[in-house]
Amino acid sequence: MIRINLLPHREIKRAARQRQFNFLAGGVVTLGLLTALLIHSLIAGKISAQAERNHFLEKHITQLNKEIASIKKLKEQIQVMLARKQVVEKLQGNRAVEVHLLDQLARRLPPGVYLRSIRQQNNVITLAGYAESNARVSNLMRNLDASPWLQAPKLIEIKSATVNNLRTSAFALTVKLAVPGQKSQGR
Structure with missing residues (x-):
């Protein structure tokens, strides 16, 4: 006898394909999620x-x-220390200059000239004093110019004055300090 299949075979195949599609779609989504997670x-x-x-x-x-x-802090401290060292070296180098200055003034001071004040600012010495005459002041300036430690004497003022009832000339002059062995300026 002939067998007739009355079962809906198309729907069964469609359902099988749908299950396969869902399975594959689920696998792709899962694989996509795993890939994204990775x-x-x-x-x-x-x-x-x-x-x-x-x-x-x-x-x-x-x-x-x-x-x-x-x-940086150490470098600043080094710079400060170097500056101090230079000041000390300068003072060490110039400590004998004042002694020579006073010695030269005492040796170059002619008789009849008396110093009232000596001031030093940098390398300029200002002398003020009294002299018996203007010629004595001139003699003092020549003597100072001949000194190896002093140079370029310049008379600031000279005027008549009376000291202890004696007629004198009050003077003020400047002279530059020149240390022998160093370059001197203005000679």
Whole structure:
């Protein structure tokens, strides 16, 4: 006898294809989600690693900035100490100059000339005093000009004055200090 299949075979095949499609779609979605999760975890790991490197670099940059600040402070202290050293060396080098200055003034002072004040500002010495005559002041200026320690005497003023009932000439003059062995200016 002939067998007739009355079962809806098309619907069964359609249902089988639908199940297969759903299974494949679920697999693709799952695979997509797993891929997205994997990519997310890789990117998150790289971001975390870069954040750690950035933190490491920031920590070392902060440390280096502190070291740079301490180096700058040390350099400033060195500059201050060098300036002090130069002042001390200058004082050591010039300590005999005042002795020579007073010695030269005593040796070059002619009779009849009396000094009232001696002032020094840098290398300029201002002398003020009394002389028995204008000629004695001239003689003093020639004597000072002949000194190796003094140069370029310049008369500021000379006027008549009376000291202890004696008629004298009050004078003021400047002279430049010239240390032998160093370059002198204005000679």
